[in-house]
Amino acid sequence: MRVDLFNFELPEERIALRPALPRESARLLRVPARGPLEDRIVGDLPVLLRADDVLVFNDTRVIPAQLEGRRLGRGEDEPAIGVTLHMRMDAGTWKAFVRGARKLKPGDTVRFGGEGETCLSGTLDATVAEKGEGGEVTFAFASSGPALDEAIAAVGAIPLPPYIASKRQIDDQDRTDYQTIYSREEGAVAAPTAGLHFTPELMGRLREAGIRTEFVTLHVGAGTFLPVKADDTEAHRMHSEIGTIDEATAERLNAAKREGRRIVSVGTTSLRLLESAVGEDGTIRPFAAPTDIFITPGYRFRVVDVLMTNFHLPRSTLFMLVSAFCGLERMRAAYDHAIAGGYRFYSYGDASLLERT
Incomplete structure (x- = not known):
């Protein structure tokens, strides 16, 4: 139709x-x-x-599936990458829609969250395992299972629909x-x-x-x-x-x-x-x-x-x-x-x- x-x-x-x-x-x-x-x-x-x-x-x-991160090893001026997780593939792998996906190549590492070295200090690392169509990327995370869930909860935000998020800030409510x-x-x-x-x-x-x-x-x-x-x-x-x-x-x-x-x-x-x-x-x-x-x-x-x-x-x-x-x-x-x-x-x-x- x-x-x-x-x-x-x-x-x-x-x-x-x-x-x-x-x-x-x-x-x-x-x-x-x-x-x-x-x-x-x-x-x-x-x-x-x-x-x-x-x-x-x-x-x-x-889940708080909206993540912000940067590629590692590309210098301090590397632009931010916006990621929305959309389907879990296994204990440590997610498919995601990525704003700025053209910058990424298989094998790249993206760090989400702060500047620390581990998830416990407020960051989460993931490797680009595969790139699909329409800005879709498969990420293999450094953590898996419950530890990955905790890390996503720590660095992620609730992904409100774009027709709301474009008009106001997401908040605790x-x-x-x-x-x-x-x-x-x-x-x-x-x-x-x-x-x-x-x-x-x-x-x-x-x-x-x-x-x-x-x-x-x-x-x-x-x-x-x-x-x-x-x-x-x-x-x-x-x-x-x-x-x-x-x-x-x-x-x-x-x-x-x-x-x-x-x-x-x-x-x-x-x-x-x-x-x-x-x-x-x-x-x-x-x-x-x-x-x-x-x-x-x-x-x-x-x-x-x-x-x-x-x-x-x-x-x-x-x-x-x-x-x-x-x-x-x-x-x-x-x-x-x-x-x-x-x-x-x-x-x-x-x-x-x-x-x-």
Whole structure:
């Protein structure tokens, strides 16, 4: 499909720079499969969902994956190199998007952090193992496993999306705001932002309403922010992200589907993982692998019945996904309504509740 079909005009003032407080006070646009749109708030979810629904959350945890460093052995005037880690390959190796990647060659050493000689003094060294396309570099770090995690936490910063980071400084509040309350599996470099709206109080009211919850893990990569540069969707290459669904969770979700319960995905990340793990027969299988699934109109959904998600960028793969879920014209009408009604967009913005057509 032509990528320009997914374009729309968004006033810059609609981009949220901070989340709503309390989180569940964010606005929620309900988009039913049929009938008029409905303006609500996230806190209304217990009455908008059915008592037998199953909410599926992504429990990934954002790491401070934004690193700044310099090549070693090139003199004091060596320019800074900006790195955003986006996928862990093994205990000591990460793929990353690099600002200034053209300066790097395989074998170069980059030092992140201060001027000390070891990680304990506030630095972290990495060797360029491989260079890919589009500014992607594979780094082999001097540390591995938990020691590498600690070093990244010491020298890294939370990688806020560029449409926020370009407008204000990242601060300590973002370390809390840009993390779901149920995050536990470290490895994401971007938050599953639909989950940012949930509070302990809202989770409690959902349980009281009889709504079940399940957790899966998809480590969201920085590729989620990359624009679609191709003119046609078939020419766009998705970056892979690591996902996990354990056997017990898969069995419970399959049982829920057999019982006729609706599967409600909290976020496009949970949806992409569920749809990656399901077979042609509609059975969800345990999953522990990378996925680069790219969902566009015409895709046949096998798992998810309802999707809660934030409002996405023009021409983005995520706007393509929601257009596949509800229909392109339905989503264009919903976004026109949201823009005219003052809804806040993107990671810290408001949400929508979409029923599959």
